[in-house]
Amino acid sequence: MKSPLGYTLRRDIADPLLAGHFAPDFLELAPENWIGLGGIWKRKLDQLNEQFRFTAHGLSLSIGSPEPVNIEGLKVIKQFLDDYNIDIYSEHLAFSSIDNAHMYESMPIPFTIESLNHIAEKVRVAQEVLERSLVLENVCYYILPESDMSELQYIKELQQISKCGLLLDVSNVYVNAKNHGYCSQTFFRDFPFEHxxxxxxGSYDTNQPSVIFDSHDRAIDKNTLYDLLKIKDEIPSNVPICLERESNFEPLDELVNEFKGVRKLL
Ligand SMILES: [Fe+2]
Structure with missing residues (x-):
């Protein structure tokens, strides 16, 4: 496997990136954090785009909501993707809004036939609007609504029916496995890596006695790096790998060293 290695773009690290103090192969951004900005942040984003390839990880699609796709909202995102030459647009296999109330959290969907058919149709509509693949991510869930099948079965079925791309979040697999009492390697054994x-x-908080929380605010755990090493040859060549970080960007040297360490490991 030879994959580009990228990093989350947040405003906290825009200046060091522009100054060349940190040089990932690409940057991942949430379109919703940047769409419509003018002034200095628009200028910085344009400068960053001259230096780095971008990927997009959306926050507001809410593919698992009962409502149909917000086509007008998605058209705005598509324009942003076109403007910044972004091929990869990923979202969460979850819901984050209902009845126009936005939670800004990934809530778990029931792994049922009914939701599968509903989401597959929404994926079809979304891919038509986007004119590119919709890449869906396995998310952390702390409770699971009543379901007809396992998460893995659901992901495989959804991919087959909708032809969506898959974002494999290696750390989310570990978090779910620990919290729900199975082994991450069991999950990976039948995972459809070809898609x-x-x-x-990313990182997670292991300081609570009974549950692990997805946190993205600290160094990546050795268990996730171990999982990544175990599966790296299953992942198709050139698939980008992004180190997710949402907060605690200081000191920058630690992030850079961690990034170099993961690069070396791979
Ligand atoms: Fe993720």
Whole structure:
């Protein structure tokens, strides 16, 4: 496997990136954090785009909501993707809004036939509007609504029916496995790696006694790096891998060293 290695773009690290103090192969951004900005942040984003390839990880699609796709909202995102030459647009296999109330959290969907057919149709509509693949991510869930099948079966079926791409979040697999009492390697054994378009590795909080929380605010755990090494040859060549980080960007040297360490490991 030879994959580009990228990093989450947040405003906190825009200046060091522009100054060349940190040089990932690409940057991942949430379109919703940047669409419509003018002034200095628009200028910085344009400068960054001259130096780095971008990928997009959306926040507001809410593919699992009962409502149909917000086509006008998605057209705005498509324009942003076109403007910044972004091929990979990923979202969460979850819902984050209902009845126009936005939660800004990935809520779990029931793994049922009914939701599968509903989401597959929404994926079809979304891909038509986007004119590119919709790449869906396995998310962390702390409770699971009543379901007809396992998460893995659901992902495989959804990919087959809708032809969506898959974002494999390696750390989310570990978090779910620990919280729900199975082994991450069992999950990976039957995972449809051939449909993976993109990979995430992030961090989580293991300080609570009974549950692990997805946190993206600290160094990546050795268990996730171990999982990544175990599966790296299954992932198709050139699939980008992004180190996800949402907060605690200081000191920058630590992030850079961690990034170099993961590069070396791979
Ligand atoms: Fe992720």
């Amino acid at each position: 993976v378009h993109y990979v995430h590795v």
